[in-house]
Amino acid sequence: MLALIWREYKLGTTAYLLISYILTPTIYLIIFALTVSTSIAPTIIYQGLYVNYISFIAAGIIGIQTLSMFNQSFAITRLDVITNFLTVLMTSNIKLYKYVLARILTIYSVLFTQFVYVVFLAYILSGYFPSILGACLALTFMFIGLLFWFSLGTICGLHIKNELTRDIVMLMVSTPATFLSSSLYNLDQAPQIIKMLGYLNPLTYIVNLIRSSYFGLTIELTELLTLVTITSLTLFFLARSIHKFAIK
Amino acid sequence: MNIIEAVSLTKIYDGSIKAVEDLSFRVKKGEIFGLLGPNGAGKTTTIGMLTTIIKPTDGTAYICGYNIQTDKDEIRKRIILVPQEPAMDLFLSVYDNLYFYAWLQGVPKALRRNLILNILNELELTDKINSQVISLSTGLQRKVQLARAFLVKRDVIFLDEPTLGLDPIGKMKAWDLIKRLIKNDRASVIIATNDMREAEVLCDRVLMLKTKPIIVGDVGELKKIRGLTIIRLSLKDKGKSDFSFLGDINGVLKTEYKNGNLDVTVNDPSLVHEIVSQLIDRKLVLLKVQTVEPSIEDVFLLTFGVK
Helix, strand or coil, X not given: CHHHHHHHHHHHCCHHHHHHHHHHHHHHHHHHHHHXXXXXXXXXXXXXXXXXXXXXXXXXXXXXXXXXXHHHHHHHHHHHHHCCHHHHHHHCCCCHHHHHHHHHHHHHHHHHXXXXXXXXXXXXXXXXXXXHHHXXXXXXXXXXXXXXXXXXXXXXXXHCCCHHHHHHXXXXXXXXXXXXXXXXXXXXXXXXXXXXXXXXXHHHHHHHHHHHHXXXXXXXXXXXXXXXXXXXXXXXXXXXXXXXXXXX | CEEEEEEEEEEEXXXXXXXXXXXXXXXXXXXXXXXXXCCCCCHHHHHHHHCCCCCCCEEEEEECCEXXXXXXXXXXXXXXXXXXXXXXXXXCEHHHHHHHHHHHCCCCHHHHHHHHHHHHHHCCCHHHCCCEHHHCCHHHHHHHHHXXXXXXXXXXXXXXXXXXXXXXXXXXXXXXXXXXXXXXXXXXXXXXXXXXXXXXXXXXXXEEEECEEEEEEEHHHHHHHCCCEEEEEEEXXXXXXXXXXXXXXXXEEEEEEECCEEEEEECCHHHHHHHHHHHHHCCCCEEEEEEECCCHHHXXXXXXXXX
């Protein structure tokens, strides 16, 4: 297990990846959020409260970062399947659940670092800092979101062998999921059709729960139950896929 | 003592596609055993079943006395698999790849570094120790993969097409290396290949299969069993002849004309008289007639019905 975590860190701490981990949230916050808040509207109504757009976006960015783990886990799992890395693991008497756990732990540590970075950057830009309890709750929902997208990506990586299909699936998931969610705007103020489609998107629930925690607002129980249910289902299918893969 | 014993191994995919059928064989301790067959013959599936990765539809096998169906964990402690694809992290260095694998295999931390340095030294890879695997040539990547296979000692090593994609010099070096390392380890080795020269150089015994087992024996024996002889005829001038008429002689299996020599593979050496007389009838001038020992490739081609 430790060897697997070591491998994940070695692979995940190349200079390019480290830059991209920092660059993506920075671009969202500085270029997008700062521009919108200064040129269009500095505040936005969320759950009846006027909140700073930069802080609003900060919670959305954390959600988007969990979504980015879908593509990452899809690509890495697929690579590990086609290069027979998983086969080598199995013949080395390593259970595949350990491989999954090692990857989840590593990814969570990356997301945790990004979370801290985003929160501090948003504080510098907007002056808002979440409470400790709010931040802990947001980290918990971020973890559930990570489990959901990671599981979905890993399932796809285990089943989809074709590169073209992989690219299409990645594109069909990540772009619509980002924009048809509450990450960049208040979905409740969007046109009815967008709102309806947005609530079919798991990212909306992840972002809403992170955002409510971030601003110290009431957690919607239905949203929490929805997210927990779909994540449990995805984890169940992940366990099934791994089991099937291990006993071809 | 048999290290591997396969008993009527069968694998059927999707209820109807037979990949391997009724395969039985034994491999002794320290023996290098070749699985030969054309593409799709079931070599990789057989290795998959023996390494407990693929579940047999029927039959079973024993590795070091353990059943592949019920004692997977015990078997996995005793084997090493080198798959066809380089199952390495391309963006990690040679050292990191080997370090990770040694760790995975339970080598204590204090021993890992020395073990890696020794094997890299043995394989003349010391200067590549910090190179990313992706920056290495195919041949060097294969070498690193072999280094990983021989990093720790196990009872059985499975090599699936170990020299696939290497140039002739690279292959010869790899074969030499495999032979040397196996000699040191005294491990039993199963090599799946469709490179006949590789089988001839490395294997003590081979099994030719095409879904079902066709023939098994040591390389020299197989040539005798098939009763093959190559009659080499040196011709002064080929003329317009394409030698297809020789194919009509019962017992002629293959004809090949190259550099003034006509090689006729037959299953009965006495056919030389008929072949010579047919060539003379067609006004061809023979400079020399000799018999040549067939290669394992000829045996392979005959076994799989290529004329």
